[in-house]
Amino acid sequence: MKVDLLPDERIDMLYNDDVHIIQSKEVFSFSLDAVLLANFAQPRKNGRGLNVDLGAGNGAVSLFMAHKVAGQIVGVEIQERLADMATRSVQMNDLTDKITIINKDMRDIFTDIRPGSADMVVSNPPYFTVDNENTVMHEDEHYAIARHEIKADLDLVTYTAKKLLKNKAHFFMVHRPDRLFEILESLQKNHLAPKRIQFVYPKAGEPANVLLIDAIKDGALTGATILPPIVTHNDDDTYTKAVWDIYEGKSNG
Structure with a gap:
């Protein structure tokens, strides 16, 4: 379906051009x-x-997962502009x-989504606390809310998922390794037991900069x-074969 674009928008393509996203x-x-999150998620x-x-x-994660789930996907986004971009991308595909x-705050979605009804929840939440000394708050409100815990923090995300x-x-979730212990504490507090953890490294020999985690509701802690x-990049800054396979839809997580 053809959709209208705003002046600052473009269309990118992924998975051998099968997915178009604004x-x-x-x-x-x-x-x-x-x-990485869409590839990591393993629907039951x-x-x-x-x-x-x-x-x-x-709408990126929802669109990238669409080919691997037979059921419905509901994307929850608090920012009206981003929700509109996601909606038009869904229409375009x-x-x-x-x-x-x-387009709601996740605190207010339970009239739309019945508690205890989801078979799978995924999230690429804001990574940084508002008072994080190692990051600069972006002047653009959209980026600031996406990157910093202004509208939703880690505990709200894990509580809502639970x-x-x-x-079962x-x-x-995808997050940052430097918050691993906070993540584990928040998951346990909300009866979400980690089952698979994967670290992502920008280059061989460098510290991990991305964390992928799979947790099960009311599961055993063992x-x-x-x-x-x-590893995402070669020494010459090109993507590794593993990452290209994910981009081209050849990997199943």
């Missing part, structure tokens, strides 16, 4: 983290149930029968697996 460098553009029973994307942004975007999920259903690492 981007804007003035407002928001998805990063590699969204692609082919994703025939309800799948929820918390903090959907411009002819996925309105599979993906619905809700409330949405069915018993899975929560998949049995966690640390997966083999992902």
